[in-house]
Amino acid sequence: MLIESGSPVAADQRIDISLTINGETRALQVAPWTTLLDLLRERLDLTGTKKGCDHGQCGACTVLVNGTRVNSCLVLAVMKDGAEITTVEGLASLQGPGSNALHPLQEAFIEHDAFQCGYCTPGQLCSSVGLLNEGHAKSREEIREAMSGNICRCGAYTNIVDAIEDVMQAGGSR
Amino acid sequence: MNRFEYVRAGTVSEAVAALAADPSARFIAGGTNLVDLMKYNVERPSRLVDISRLPLDAIEERDGGLRIGALVPNATLAYDERVRARYPLLGDALLAGASAQLRNAASTGGNLNQRTRCYYFYDEGTPCNKRQPGSGCPAIGGVNRIHAIFGTSAHCIATHPSDMCVALAALDATVRVEGPKGERSIAFSDYHRLPGDDPQRDTTLEPGEIVLSVDLPERGFAERYTYLKLRDRLSYAFALVSVAAALDLDGDTIREARLALGGVAHKPWRNREAEALLKGKPATRDSFQAAADLIVREAQPQSQNGFKIELARRAIVRGLEQAAAGTPQSSSDKRIQ
Incomplete structure (x- = not known):
């Protein structure tokens, strides 16, 4: 109704x-x-x-x-x-209507091996996109703090931060 | 989650009427606390009144201060330029709490009205005087490492979990509410209550009342302040002890001190005697230790949380030192200077 x-x-x-x-x-x-x-x-x-x-x-x-x-x-x-x-x-469609290209963060996660089992990865990716949209985190420490709401039991945190930092330094694209 | 009726409120009066019509109805805004409690069957509302579309989402200038609408998300408030410039204590306290996702969803009014994270309150398989009045308090003599050391009663030793509220207490904010009997303002220190004989009541809100705004007075102590939060991990954990400290100095002499503690009581804990003691004293470690000693003199440990007394004493001294030096605790670099 x-x-x-x-x-x-x-x-x-x-x-x-x-x-x-x-x-x-x-x-x-x-x-x-x-x-x-x-x-x-x-x-x-x-x-x-x-x-x-x-x-x-x-x-x-x-x-x-x-x-x-x-x-x-x-x-x-x-x-x-x-x-x-x-x-x-x-996330791919954020690159433009009908796009099949991976989002730069997805590319960066692959390149930096930012996962192990992958279960947390969709959340980590969406959270990272949100982090970039917010624009508050600048340093590595600030990225870590701003990603603290995403737990990774495999402990891929270091590579996740690397991936985000990489995309951030490239101005949101790679 | 139980089944419930859903009402989308279009106006404040519609919301108040929809809640007043049903004693077991609840307002919902961000939902970050209420939906969680519903999943644990701790809250079983017969009706949810969705207030998320009410026009209470603005931050406005008022009498030299700011009026913060009840629906302003925690993240929006924390990063607001006026808050960053004039009330950085509030911004820092907000960023010390929860995660980015939760701060994006959680509202100002919801933060005020969030419930305790006491394990027994959350576990419907155990007694709890807050959840089921008269059933008992297993935290007393039980697992109580995270519980209160100030203002407890024989019926409840729960703490209020908010960081934002600790800063608002130190800043002397006011909560503006509306209910079936009209609008009124509540001084922040009177908004939350101690458990006493009726720990089921967290606040002095009357049935059917809705929070409209939190009003900040002009003084923001933006020069000398800190929010120092000590917890079991460096991010995304509730405070074991937190300190909101704000100082107004004349040279090295304290003109005014504000001090509120989190994680230690059923409400943000302020001791005005200690604040008065600091007035006119030099801003030195000796003065800060005297104030801290006076505050913790009232502390009463439970079986597992005695460590909080010394932790609080040291956090008060360190917080006042950070405020006096104009070097607030960083929310990303967690080293405590």
């Missing part, structure tokens, strides 16, 4: 929302308790975004909402009606 300001939507109703995901606008019906993470993975088969802790502690679920990095596990999809979502599957 359509949402109207101030009118409660009963718990058994599905709510009509619109999200632009990786450049494609989609009309969706969601239950109010559906997180953005579950919507992406379970309904839309965008399984690049990972569910690690599901409590906002590990960063594996990081996506970009209107260009800003957030933990998708703590976002109720219904609250983001009208937003633009970018997941790891859509």
Whole structure:
């Protein structure tokens, strides 16, 4: 059903929302308790975004909402009606419509071997893109601090920072 | 997560009415704390009132200070140019908390109203007087390394987890709220409360009240301040002890001192007697130690957190030294100078 300001939507109703995901606008019906993470993975088969802790502690679920990095596990999809979502599957499309080129950060992660098992990598990548969009981190120490919301159990941190620093020094492209 | 009704509020009065109509309803803005608590079944609201689209997201000049809308994200506030220039203590405290992702989502009002991270509060399999009044407090005599050393009661020894609030306490901010009975302002030190006999209440908000803004007075202590946060790892962890220190000096003499502690009580801990003691004294280690001794004299350890008393004493001295020297703690270089 359509949402109207101030009118409660009963718990058994599905709510009509619109999200632009990786450049494609989609009309969706969601239950109010559906997180953005579950919507992406379970309904839309965008399984690049990972569910690690599901409590906002590990960063594996990081996506970009209107260009800003957030933990998708703590976002109720219904609250983001009208937003633009970018997941790891859509990073290439940030290079231009229909582009199949990898994002410079994806290239840099490969070049610097910035992963081992890869489970945290989609979150690390989206978080890094968010970090570059924010433009606050400049030094290596600041990159480390600004990436502290992304845990890597394999301990690839050094190479992740190398990759981000590399792209940052190249002005966001390589 | 339980099933709930969803209401999207278009106006503040609509939000207040939607909450007042249902005692187990909750406001939701950033969701970073509430959604997490719902996943643990600690919060089971019958209705969520989505306030994220209300026009409360501006930072405005007001009476020489700033009015911070309740929906301003923590990251926006931390990096705001006026905050960086005039209230760097607040900006630094915000950046010491959580992660970049959480700060992007979390709101100013939500930061005020976040719940404790006490393990027992989060675990619905254990008793907790805050979660279930009258059920008991297993933290007392239990695993309590992270718990409070000031202002505890026989019913609760939880701490308030916010960094932002420690800075706001030191800066003498005001919280502006609106409820079924209208609008009112609450002095920051009266906003959060001690657990006493009713630890289920974290704040003095009345049922149905919504935070509209946090108002900063003109004085920001931008010259001499620090936010020193000590924790188990260097980033993305709650404070064991934190210190927001701000000084106004006349040469080497202290004209005014502000000091608030985090991680040690059910609310940001301010001791006005210690601040008064510093007034007129030279800005030296001896003066700072005297103030620190006075503050920790009131501390009461639990079975596992006695270390916090000495940690707090030293953090107060170091924080005041950093403030006096005009060398605030860096939020990226974690070496403590």
